[in-house]
Amino acid sequence: MRINEERLRQRMDRINAIAVTEEEGMMRLALSDADREARDLLVSWMEEAGMSVRIDDMGTVYGVMKGTDEKALPICVGSHMDTQPNGGKYDGFFGVMAGLEAILSIKESGLELDSDLILADWTNEEGARFVPPMLASGVNAGVFDPQWVYDREDTEGVRYEDELKRIGYQGEKENRLTKAKAYLEPHIEQGPVLDAKGLSCGIVTGALGITGLDITISGEANHAGTTPMSHRKDALVAAAEAISRIRKNCIDFGEPAVITNGIINAQPASKNIVPGTVYFSIDLRYHTDEGMAELEQQTKDIIQKTCDEFGVSVQIEQYWRAKPAVFNETIVGCVEEAANEKNLPAMRIISGAGHDAVFISEIIPTGMIFVPSIKGMSHCPQENTKWEDLVAGTELTADVLVKLDKETI
Amino acid sequence: MRINEERLRQRMDRINAIAVTEEEGMMRLALSDADREARDLLVSWMEEAGMSVRIDDMGTVYGVMKGTDEKALPICVGSHMDTQPNGGKYDGFFGVMAGLEAILSIKESGLELDSDLILADWTNEEGARFVPPMLASGVNAGVFDPQWVYDREDTEGVRYEDELKRIGYQGEKENRLTKAKAYLEPHIEQGPVLDAKGLSCGIVTGALGITGLDITISGEANHAGTTPMSHRKDALVAAAEAISRIRKNCIDFGEPAVITNGIINAQPASKNIVPGTVYFSIDLRYHTDEGMAELEQQTKDIIQKTCDEFGVSVQIEQYWRAKPAVFNETIVGCVEEAANEKNLPAMRIISGAGHDAVFISEIIPTGMIFVPSIKGMSHCPQENTKWEDLVAGTELTADVLVKLDKETI
Structure with a gap:
């Protein structure tokens, strides 16, 4: 599936220009003004594409592109837009933008899928502002109590819930992602393995x-x-x-x-x-x-x-x-098949880092796609991935979404 | 040589009652009010015994008991009265009090020595208030520059010289101990060796x-x-x-x-x-x-x-x-001989800690006597030595001073 490279690049650059540190790192802490600005842009792009937007009680943003079969379970793709302080340009953010671009490219290709395609931006994955990490996906998976998350405070003593209200992103519990056919998360590896082996893609089988x-x-x-x-x-x-x-x-x-x-x-x-x-x-x-x-x-x-x-x-x-996470073998198989069809140099890999996908895998069949991190650097301004690997990862995301729609899981 | 045990005990108790911490540790930091109070008592006891008192430019207090031979070099005994914060009752202080009691006991025994006997209380041995340790003995030995020592500041930014003036113990450079026949320092071991071996005395041959x-x-x-x-x-x-x-x-x-x-x-x-x-x-x-x-x-x-x-x-x-210190073999021999004559269970030992004696040994023939530290504990309220070992160490000090007077060094 070909994507619109220029649109992907312009939109990534647009959001990555919001809050830049002196060392050219990203400073998009969860529920900050910068996070709100990024969310507002994301929502505007979703709406422009004809997606319906909903927000859940933890602030997670979902954009829904309708499928043709009312009875089919939705397929979700996503990641997070919050960053570490002085973080990198791609950690989390790549997954959201790749998911959006993949959904738009599928639509523009004229393909009609049975399932709704949902794009998710999970709140506070990093745990940099509100500790611990993966708060919204944790509540979604039933791991964390929502009131306990609301009461988490940043180092200034500001509450999660108060910031959620302040930036206008407190939605309804009913909007959480409770049932889906599959959840797919594209992400940078944040480790050195793919880069050291000269591969373009990691077929993630689970997490340590x-x-x-x-x-x-x-x-x-x-x-x-x-x-x-x-x-x-x-x-x-x-x-x-x-x-x-x-x-x-x-x-x-x-x-x-x-x-x-x-x-x-x-x-x-x-x-x-x-x-x-x-x-x-x-x-x-x-x-x-x-x-x-x-x-x-x-x-x-x-x-x-x-x-x-x-x-x-x-x-x-x-x-x-x-607990270790073991991803759904059918989804892992779809990623592997799609990578083979594209002749992408790829390998099966286990994630060493935590991701929203780890929590989501407890309630929804889940898989991940890794793109390489140059020298394995992450959580720092030096975090980087070759543009062609980002494009290939986005195309692969689209291909996998199409496969998942046809697949029985 | 028999000493006046009761006088030794009372005087040690008197000074150790000046500044006591909650855990019953000593808090006699160099040049503090507690140090001044201890010095004032020491000076009064020196004067009461007929010793002449002099103070040098670093605040070291010397009490001189006249000998019979004007031409004989003096023999000095001493240590320091300052302590660590929440320190022990005997570190340094034992050496000063043993020296005083030894000199008084010799005088009271009717023995007349050729040499003057000098008792020294060196300023700031611990290095707890003004860093580094052994400042006054270091100046005396020519290791430290006196102005540099004057400008040392404690953690509150208070200067050594200003505190010296404030407590009234800034004397003359001419009063330093530049020439002497011998310097002897009784001290607690501050290590576990003598106690573990059940010995009463360490014949110190040098320092690491x-x-x-x-x-x-x-x-x-x-x-x-x-x-x-x-x-x-x-x-x-x-x-x-x-x-x-x-x-x-x-x-x-x-x-x-x-x-x-x-x-x-x-x-x-x-x-x-x-x-x-x-x-x-x-x-x-x-x-x-x-x-x-x-x-x-x-x-x-x-x-x-x-x-x-x-x-x-x-x-x-x-x-x-x-540098390692190697003590004077004649003085080490006198300590060994005196211990043998008293049937004190003793051994030759090398000091692992720094002492004023280490600096003084660079300009004056030097020796040390160790008494045991129970379980080797020091710089803490638990620091302890059996009373009979303190008495034996004081008697030994007197015996060695008498031997040194007769000896050619």
């Missing part, structure tokens, strides 16, 4: 589950000069050894397992005092529930054993748990 | 040198989910491996080598971002110059090699260098 652990090791703070090595209970050397060992274990466990220790600090944090306490975080990801549980247990056991060896004690607490 | 290094490892910050293990340049896993390896190397290097990584942090310090930069500190100590240089080079080489393996870069900067 996440286990977050807080590790606190307690030894004995002591004088750096007067305490012989043999008399020490150094919390940091135990932590360092544990970090080395759990990393090796994770690599041996095999891809796509990843482990990250993003935060570490030692107390009392004096150059001439042996650390008595060390805290570090663990972010552990895997693509199956059983594997995740096994990897988590191995990781905990290694830490416990290491601390025993060093004569220090350890507390391990789980601060986060997100 | 210190090399302080700042290590900054730079890799690449990346998304914790989307970056496969094989694509990472994780600064923290390189740091963790380096910390493990340099510790093993230090243990293999052999006692008394010690290595401490007191501070560590990772940037950007987010649980779901692979650390792009990690800083950690190294405090490395050894008792010989050559060994210290060798250990430092080995440590740097291991870090560089580890970082090369992990594909990250590293910057190593030296923030501190203190």
